[in-house]
Structure formats: C-alpha cells, structure tokens
Amino acid sequence: MTKNVSLALGLLLASMVTAPASAQNREHQQMTADVRMLQEQSQQLAITLAALNQALTDSIKALNARLDQANEATRKGFADQKLTIDNIVEGVQVIRERSNDTNVRIGSLSEELEAMRLTVQALQALQQSALAPPPIADPNAPIDPNAPAAAPAPVAPPPPSTAGLSPTRMYDTARADYFSGQWASAINGFEAFLRTFPRSEQADDAQLNIGESYYSQNQFPEAIAAYNLVIQNYPGTNSVPTAYYKRGLAQQQAGQTDAARASWETVAKNFPDSDEGRLAKQQLSKIPTKP
Secondary structure, three states, rough: OOOHHHHHHHHHHHHHHHHHHHHHHHHHHHHHHHHHHHHHHHHHHHHHHHHHHHHHHHHHHHHHHHHHHHHHHHHHHHHHHHHHHHHHHHHHHHHHHHHHHHHHHHHHHHHHHHHHHHHHHHHHHHHHHHHHHOOOOOOOOOOOOOOOOOOOOOOOOOOHHHHOOOHHHHHHHHHHHHOOHHHHHHHHHHHHHHHHHOOOOOOHHHHHHHHHHHHHHHHHHHHHHHHHHHHHHHOOHHHHHHHHHHHHHHHHHHHHHHHHHHHHHHHHOOOOOOHHHHHHHHHHHHHHOOO
C-alpha cells in the first residue's frame, strides 16, 4: 500500500515538473514565429520601398528629360526670334542707309537746281542789260569831231553761281583755301557763299570761318566783327559758343580785357557743358578779378 502511494506521488511530481516545460516551449515557438513574421514583413516593406524609390527615380528622370526638352525648345525659340529680329534690324538699317543716300542725292540735286536757277537769272539780267537801248542823244546838240568814240557799257562780272557751283562745292572750295592758309581767298570764298546761299545750313560755319581767317592774320577788330555776326545772325547754332569764346580771345589780343571777360562769362554761363564753356572758365581763372 505504501509502495503504491509513493509511486503515485512520484508520477504526480513528474507531471507537475513536465507541464511548465511544455508551456515554455510553446511560448518560445510562438515568439519565434512572431519574429519570423516580422522579418518577412520587414523584407516585404524593404521590397516595396525599393520599388517606390525606383519608380520615383524613373519619374524624376522623365521629368528632367521633359524639362531639358522644354528648355531646348525655349532656347531654340529665342534663338529663332533673335535671328528674326536681327534680320529685321539689318533690313531697317539697309533701308535707312538707302534713304539717307537718297536724301543726300535729292539734296545735291536741289543744290544743283538752285545753282542753275541763279545762273539763268544772272544770264537773263546780263542779256537784258546788253539788249537795253542806248540813251537817245540830243539831235540838236553840236557834233564834236574830236570827241572819242563812246565806250561800250561795262559788263558786270558774273556772280560765282554762274559757274553752276552748288553750295557744297562753293563751301568746300573756300574751306580748302582756309585749311591751306590762303586766308584772303578763304574770306572771299566764304563771303561769296553767304551772298549766294544765305540760308544754307553751313552759313553759320562760313561766317565763323571768316572770323577765324581774320584772327589767323592778327586782324582782331575784323575778327571781332565777324564773330559778332555769327552771334547775331545765327542764334541757336553750334557755332555760337565757339564765336563767344573766340571773340573773347580776339578782344584780349586787342587789349579789351573787360570785353573778353564778358564774352567768356557769357559762354561759361550759357554753355557750361561745352568745350568752349570749359575753356572759357580756364581763361577767366587767369584774369585777375576786379577789386
């Protein structure tokens, strides 16, 4: 009896020891399965992320390619527009140059026609004077056998325009004399130019060159008078500042210091940004101020 009880107790103890070991084994197996599942999920997530990354990379590459194509098309469009604009500008420039040439030719023809018109008028005047009947002599006056024969009426020399010279040619001829130092010929040429073409655009330059010619010959009173005509007759032209400044130099040479100061003060005040205005300021700095 006692032996059976001991055996039963041993079996009970053995069962009690074996039960916890089986439970722990099941928990371990469950944890292992959970870990394996998490590993599989992590691998699946990594695969998904890699696929998304590849898709995003491909999309960015495609977008960059499209942007490059758009930039290339834009650059080509701008290049084509620039080429078109350059061609238009070149065409406009060619048209402008041709227009300027046409205007120059028209101006030259106008000058030639004006010169021819003046020539015809001069010839008509000479013809009328030549065909004018001589004065009627008094039939009752006694005849002087010793009286000399009547001299023919003097013929006035033709004006420069009778040679058919245009204003440009007349001005260039006088200017050539001026640059070669033939002052008297230059003065005569510029004066003839002003008499024939007083409204020419070069009239102020011609009058200024007359003053310069006199100044080069140390004829300062005549130079001052010529510069005065530039100031009086051609206001608003680019010759006026030069005339004021050069008049001051001529007045200084003639001993007219106060008048020279007035001329330089005028050009320095009215034309301060011109070369003559700056030169006039330099000249004024050399003249002692009045006490």
